[in-house]
Amino acid sequence: MPGVTPHTFKKGEEVKIRVNRLTSSKTLLPYEYYSLPFPRPHRGVIEQPENLGEYLTGNRIENSGYHLKFLENENCKYLARTVYKTAEIEQFKEAILEDYHVNWIMDNLPSAAAIDDYDTKTQTVVYDLGFPVGKHSEKSELHSGKNFWLYNHAKMSINYHCPTDLKGEFNTNQGRIVGFLVEPISVHHKYEGKWDEAKGAEQLTSCYDGIPMPSMDSRRAPMIINKENPEVIWTYDIRWKHSEIEWASRWDTYLSMAGRYDDEVHWFSICSALLIVLFLGGIVGLILVRAVRRDIANYNRIMTEEEREEAREESGWKLVHADVFRPPAQNAHLFCVLNGSGVQLFMMSGFVIVLSAIGFISPARRGSVITWFLLLFVGSGMSAGYTSASMYKMFKGKDWRNVIVWTAFLVPSIFFGVSFILNLIVWAEGSVRAIPFGSMVVVMLLWFLISIPLVAVGGYSGYKKKVPEPPVSTGKTPRPIPPQQVYWSMPVAVLVGGMLPFGAIFVELFFIYSSLWLNQYYYVFGFLLLTWVILLATSAEVAIVFCYFQLCNEDHHWWWRAFFTGGSLGFYVFAYSIYFFFNQMETIFITTTILYFSYTAMISGALFLITGTTGYHVCFWFITKIYAYIKVD
Numbered sequence: 001m002p003g004v005t006p007h008t009f010k011k012g013e014e015v016k017i018r019v020n021r022l023t024s025s026k027t028l029l030p031y032e033y034y035s036l037p038f039p040r041p042h043r044g045v046i047e048q049p050e051n052l053g054e055y056l057t058g059n060r061i062e063n064s065g066y067h068l069k070f071l072e073n074e075n076c077k078y079l080a081r082t083v084y085k086t087a088e089i090e091q092f093k094e095a096i097l098e099d100y101h102v103n104w105i106m107d108n109l110p111s112a113a114a115i116d117d118y119d120t121k122t123q124t125v126v127y128d129l130g131f132p133v134g135k136h137s138e139k140s141e142l143h144s145g146k147n148f149w150l151y152n153h154a155k156m157s158i159n160y161h162c163p164t165d166l167k168g169e170f171n172t173n174q175g176r177i178v179g180f181l182v183e184p185i186s187v188h189h190k191y192e193g194k195w196d197e198a199k200g201a202e203q204l205t206s207c208y209d210g211i212p213m214p215s216m217d218s219r220r221a222p223m224i225i226n227k228e229n230p231e232v233i234w235t236y237d238i239r240w241k242h243s244e245i246e247w248a249s250r251w252d253t254y255l256s257m258a259g260r261y262d263d264e265v266h267w268f269s270i271c272s273a274l275l276i277v278l279f280l281g282g283i284v285g286l287i288l289v290r291a292v293r294r295d296i297a298n299y300n301r302i303m304t305e306e307e308r309e310e311a312r313e314e315s316g317w318k319l320v321h322a323d324v325f326r327p328p329a330q331n332a333h334l335f336c337v338l339n340g341s342g343v344q345l346f347m348m349s350g351f352v353i354v355l356s357a358i359g360f361i362s363p364a365r366r367g368s369v370i371t372w373f374l375l376l377f378v379g380s381g382m383s384a385g386y387t388s389a390s391m392y393k394m395f396k397g398k399d400w401r402n403v404i405v406w407t408a409f410l411v412p413s414i415f416f417g418v419s420f421i422l423n424l425i426v427w428a429e430g431s432v433r434a435i436p437f438g439s440m441v442v443v444m445l446l447w448f449l450i451s452i453p454l455v456a457v458g459g460y461s462g463y464k465k466k467v468p469e470p471p472v473s474t475g476k477t478p479r480p481i482p483p484q485q486v487y488w489s490m491p492v493a494v495l496v497g498g499m500l501p502f503g504a505i506f507v508e509l510f511f512i513y514s515s516l517w518l519n520q521y522y523y524v525f526g527f528l529l530l531t532w533v534i535l536l537a538t539s540a541e542v543a544i545v546f547c548y549f550q551l552c553n554e555d556h557h558w559w560w561r562a563f564f565t566g567g568s569l570g571f572y573v574f575a576y577s578i579y580f581f582f583n584q585m586e587t588i589f590i591t592t593t594i595l596y597f598s599y600t601a602m603i604s605g606a607l608f609l610i611t612g613t614t615g616y617h618v619c620f621w622f623i624t625k626i627y628a629y630i631k632v633d
Helices: 052-056 086-097 252-259 263-300 305-310 332-357 368-379 381-394 400-428 437-464 490-497 499-517 525-552 559-567 569-584 590-627
Strands: 014-019 062-069 074-083 104-106 112-117 122-126 134-137 147-150 153-161 174-185 231-242
Touching: 052 368, 052 437, 062 074, 062 153, 086 134, 086 147, 104 174, 263 499, 263 525, 332 368, 332 381, 332 400, 332 525, 332 559, 332 590, 368 381, 368 437, 381 400, 381 437, 400 437, 400 590, 490 499, 490 525, 490 559, 499 525, 499 569, 499 590, 525 559, 525 590, 559 569, 559 590, 569 590
Parallel strands: 112 174, 153 231
Antiparallel strands: 014 062, 014 104, 074 231, 112 122, 134 147, 153 174
8 A cells, every 4th residue: 555654563562442433323423432431541532643534524533542562461460340330231231232342453554343143143254344342132030121232352363473584584483463352352351359459360260260251151140230230340352363364455455345245246247337328339339320420411411412402301309400500598507507517527536436446545544535535626616717707708707707616606606505513413323423623624624725716717718718619600699499309308317317327327326335334445446547537438428328319309498408417416325325325225213314314415516516527518519510510491
């Protein structure tokens, strides 16, 4: 991974365990680790320095009270003994019910989890984020209601790899950490007499002599936390294991989640999408090679005397040649602004996907993806201003400064305004998802000091640029549009236009949404790049097909329809978000619902602008090309 230097530990060197936020896919509201009454380090809680992306994504990394020495095993090591108050017990119960998970970090490597199933006596290793705070079971003979098992013992298995020296021999007294697995266990620790803090684990009769805590031992009583059992003793085991995995490959298992999803699923999606592209490409090729060429030849051929006498009436798309480059009849100003913002989002997303595909951006570096999204969006401001201003000049508009201002503020203000309102909601819930005030100030400074000036510079350059003359002149009076069939109306174009592009991406969209909302890693950026290219190609082909048939029906109002036909994917993505919410999410709060649909609406809106801009630009290129080949008398 570029920019990350491996650390080689020596035997006996301290290895720090840091704690990150508590997360739950049921609430989507992460909280600080010590918001639950976990044992705190004796030196006090110290928050670790983080980058902007980590703050924006709600990461809060702090120190812990766990003490490890490299290559030194520990059995039932004592951490702390706590007698909890009723309110604190209720905090643990609520966290268990809401399925909150604990996230630990060792040498920048998150903890995987070995989850024990006491019913089936099986163990599952998961590489999602963290391990559960505890579990709850149905009522038993001894306790009424639900039993809440608190995981108060951590059985850690740490893999390390020994580097080789110049002679190619392993140095067994030093190594690099390549794996971090935690098996959470619930243990009702027992001891004789009065507790002596100085003796620690020596007093415990519930530990096993010379061995770590066994998994799923039926003789061991779980730590059922309630008013009758307020005392909790926290312990942990440590086992160091040599691994053949090298440091550079230690993230592979995490990112693939131990092969939970086969790559064949992605390849099947890519192949299906390619078939769609080839099918549409064939249709577009048929239009360009046969229909358009035939039309052009027919329009340009020299008529015979008999045809002139009959005054042959022309039909088809040539009839609207004097209106096809007429500016949009409605909201030309807004059309330019949306296309400028679409180009800005296109540049941002395209660069992020490419950088991720080549490995420059990786989930292994927390917060890097959101940081690059933000920086590239700000840095692409010049393209937004240039596009909107040059289009506005092409429409012979005069108030170009107003267009630049709207480009700089409209879409960013919507995104920022919605995010700010959501941030207030999350802040009221006390979640670390709330962006700190300092980070908000940084984002505002990036917007006002970098993005807006870049939009202004790009807008000035775009308006001063000489606009190419259209291949045909525009008439003074718009040609009346004949009555259109219902199946060529705007709603039908939007409904059908997004269907095929969505079919090309819906499989990959499932993995992206699982990463965003179900705390899973997304790692197949190569497949994402292929899907992105296929999506743009499909959107472009669909837009050209609809635009051609619209012009053949002598409807020259193609500007907005091309934009909406290409952008209709956004509506399908939002519809899929609704499906995903009711079929994959287990939400329990109205706040969660608000957060989910607000963020998915912004994602869908961004895709609408990106594919809508793509649809417009390819249609403009297509129309310019075909009208350049006809002769107008």
